[in-house]
Amino acid sequence: MQKVRGCPICEREIALAQRSAHGPIFMCRGCGSKFLEARQEIAYDRDYYHSWFGETQQDIERIKRVNFQDLLARHVGSLKGKKLLDVGCATGFLLKEAQELGAEVSGVDVNEWAVTQAREKLPGARIFAGTLAEAIRGGFFAPASFDVIVGTDVIEHVTDVKALFREMVQIMLPGGQGIFTLPDVESLSSRLMGGYWFQYKLEHVTFLTRSALALLADELDFTVERITPHKKKLTLEFIGNVLQYHNRGVLHLLGCWVGKLARLLRVSKVVFSIGTGEMLVQIKKLNP
Numbered sequence: 001m002q003k004v005r006g007c008p009i010c011e012r013e014i015a016l017a018q019r020s021a022h023g024p025i026f027m028c029r030g031c032g033s034k035f036l037e038a039r040q041e042i043a044y045d046r047d048y049y050h051s052w053f054g055e056t057q058q059d060i061e062r063i064k065r066v067n068f069q070d071l072l073a074r075h076v077g078s079l080k081g082k083k084l085l086d087v088g089c090a091t092g093f094l095l096k097e098a099q100e101l102g103a104e105v106s107g108v109d110v111n112e113w114a115v116t117q118a119r120e121k122l123p124g125a126r127i128f129a130g131t132l133a134e135a136i137r138g139g140f141f142a143p144a145s146f147d148v149i150v151g152t153d154v155i156e157h158v159t160d161v162k163a164l165f166r167e168m169v170q171i172m173l174p175g176g177q178g179i180f181t182l183p184d185v186e187s188l189s190s191r192l193m194g195g196y197w198f199q200y201k202l203e204h205v206t207f208l209t210r211s212a213l214a215l216l217a218d219e220l221d222f223t224v225e226r227i228t229p230h231k232k233k234l235t236l237e238f239i240g241n242v243l244q245y246h247n248r249g250v251l252h253l254l255g256c257w258v259g260k261l262a263r264l265l266r267v268s269k270v271v272f273s274i275g276t277g278e279m280l281v282q283i284k285k286l287n288p
Contacts, residue, residue, distance in 0.1 A: 012030030
């Protein structure tokens with residue numbers, strides 16, 4: 001269980017801001033970041049990934065690949081001959097897309113089952129099972145070795161975000177870029193929904209603000225190039241599945257009905273773009 005004592009970004013005092021179904025939410029009086037003190041630990045095991053799959057793994061793979069194709073095309077540019085690291089690579093969907101675009105790919109994930117799946121998809125890739133800190137300490141990833149580092153839906157899972165950014169910058173080449181998607185706690189959906197915001201989950205413990213990202217950039221020698229609202233390409237089946245398995249009460253019931261209605265209308269697998277209360281952050285490592 002995460003116990004929040006002080007802001008890990010700016011070290012200012014934090015105070016109880018609101019409550020969610022998963023535990024109290026604290027806010028930093030300085031940078032405004034929020035932290036969920038979850039009532040129980042989340043297990044990143046095979047069952048965790050299976051809860052996202054819906055009816056078949058092929059459905060989730062299709063959605064993931066469409067999103068990663070769009071992300072890489074819009075925000076990374078040419079990957080031919082570049083070294084790319086996916087932090088929180090899961091079962092390797094993004095790595096597969098990047099490899100097909102000509103990148104030399106590597107990944108890291110704390111879940112051994114997911115890493116096994118990724119290695120089967122990508123026999124030539126270097127994929128580490130464990131934390132990024134463990135990979136660096138063990139010499140698996142060398143300093144200043146990656147042109148591009150990607151982290152989609154991973155930063156919010158980490159308690160010591162400053163350490164994670166320090167590690168990523170350490171292994172990024174000077175002038176290298178980082179692309180991250182994460183919940184936007186300053187978004188309209190967050191402000192309107194309060195403690196019922198759908199991004200407040202057991203596994204989401206850290207919610208950075210733009211001020212926090214600016215502080216990290218100043219301290220860790222990178223620049224924030226752009227922050228924009230991030231939309232995802234989803235299906236009603238996927239949305240229903242997420243609401244059903246990762247929420248309680250009204251949102252859980254809503255997920256059940258969304259899935260049933262989508263199947264009844266035969267639109268469960270139609271892909272469309274929707275805002276999910278997230279932001280896309282692009283950073284660049286400063287030259288020495």
